[in-house]
Amino acid sequence: MxxxxxxxxxxxxxxxxxxxxxxxxxxxxxxxxxxxxxxxxxxxxxxxxxxxxxxxxxxxxxxxxxxxxxxxxxxxxxxxxxxxxxxxxxxxxxxxxxxxxxxxxxxxxxxxxxxxxxxxxxxxxxxxxxxxxxxxxxDLSALTPKQREGMELAVVRGYFDDGADVSLGDLAAELSISKSALSQRLRGAQAKLVTDVFDGVEE
Incomplete structure (x- = not known):
């Protein structure tokens, strides 16, 4: 094991x-x-x-x-x-x-x-x-498909890491969407994930 x-x-x-x-x-x-x-x-x-x-x-x-x-x-x-x-x-x-x-x-x-x-x-x-x-x-499964796609790419590419060398524009280009659209998806995903964390703590 x-x-x-x-x-x-x-x-x-x-x-x-x-x-x-x-x-x-x-x-x-x-x-x-x-x-x-x-x-x-x-x-x-x-x-x-x-x-x-x-x-x-x-x-x-x-x-x-x-x-x-x-x-x-x-x-x-x-x-x-x-x-x-x-x-x-x-x-x-x-x-x-x-x-x-x-x-x-x-x-x-x-x-x-x-x-x-x-x-x-x-x-x-x-x-x-x-x-x-x-x-x-x-838990990315709680997100909408578009939120999940954006958050998964951001995590895998290291966007949230300290000293990350990947930009929001890089990620948006990879997904073929605008920076503002991706920013909105990531904000929505982060809000959902934070809410779920605090809900779990309250339980």
């Missing part, structure tokens, strides 16, 4: 991603069941073994596959991180991993997008200490 934070109390980031594989992606994670609530993946070297419990509850399906260059597991292997497949929902894979910092998130997401059709950043959570206590969570 991979611990999300070391015994020395060092902080880690938990990142939740949604991955849509291409039609050509020959992976037993999705080939065994279109939807599954329980998935176990054991990828070693160029081979993997997958156990899937379909959402309809009809037993457990086991299959072997090849860890190819465009494979989810291959990308995680290259970074030294472990992908924890949470579920498969109509072919979309929800995968969680624990990474060192936001730079690692950016690099991992960029590499996954080179190999796979679509990768969406769903949630970031800071975990700290040997008991892996979550300190803060950013």
């Amino acid at each position: 991979v611990e999300p934070a070391g015994d020395d109390g060092e902080r880690r980031l938990r990142v939740d991603l949604e991955v849509d594989p291409s039609d050509e992606w020959d992976c037993p994670i999705v080939s065994q069941a279109e939807s599954a609530a329980d998935v176990t993946v054991n990828a070693v070297g160029d081979e993997c073994t997958v156990e899937v419990r379909p959402a309809d509850g009809e037993g457990i399906r086991r299959d072997r596959g090849e860890v190819a260059d465009d494979c989810l597991c291959r990308v995680f292997q290259e970074f030294g991180y472990v992908p924890h497949v949470r579920r498969v929902d109509e072919g979309t894979v929800l995968v969680t991993s624990y990474v060192d910092d936001r730079d690692a998130v950016r690099e991992l997401v960029a590499a996954l997008r080179e190999a796979l059709d679509r990768v969406r950043l769903v949630r970031l959570a800071v975990v700290s200490g040997p008991e892996s206590t979550e300190q803060a969570t950013v």
Whole structure:
């Protein structure tokens, strides 16, 4: 079992991603069941073994596959991180991993997008200490699609980092929208996220 934070109390980031594989992606994670609530993946070297419990509850399906260059597991292997497949929902894979910092998130997401059709950043959570206590969570799934797109790009590109070398104009150009439109999306997204944080505290 991979611990999300070391015994020395060092902080880690938990990142939740949604991955849509291409039609050509020959992976037993999705080939065994279109939807599954329980998935176990054991990828070693160029081979993997997958156990899937379909959402309809009809037993457990086991299959072997090849860890190819465009494979989810291959990308995680290259970074030294472990992908924890949470579920498969109509072919979309929800995968969680624990990474060192936001730079690692950016690099991992960029590499996954080179190999796979679509990768969406769903949630970031800071975990700290040997008991892996979550300190803060950013849940992008609560946003509108446009807010989520803008916030995801801003997070991945490091727009909110201290000393960031990416501008609002750079992000707007990448999304093919105006700076004012992107600014409005980011303000709305930040307001929503802050509201959710305070609502959670009150509960």
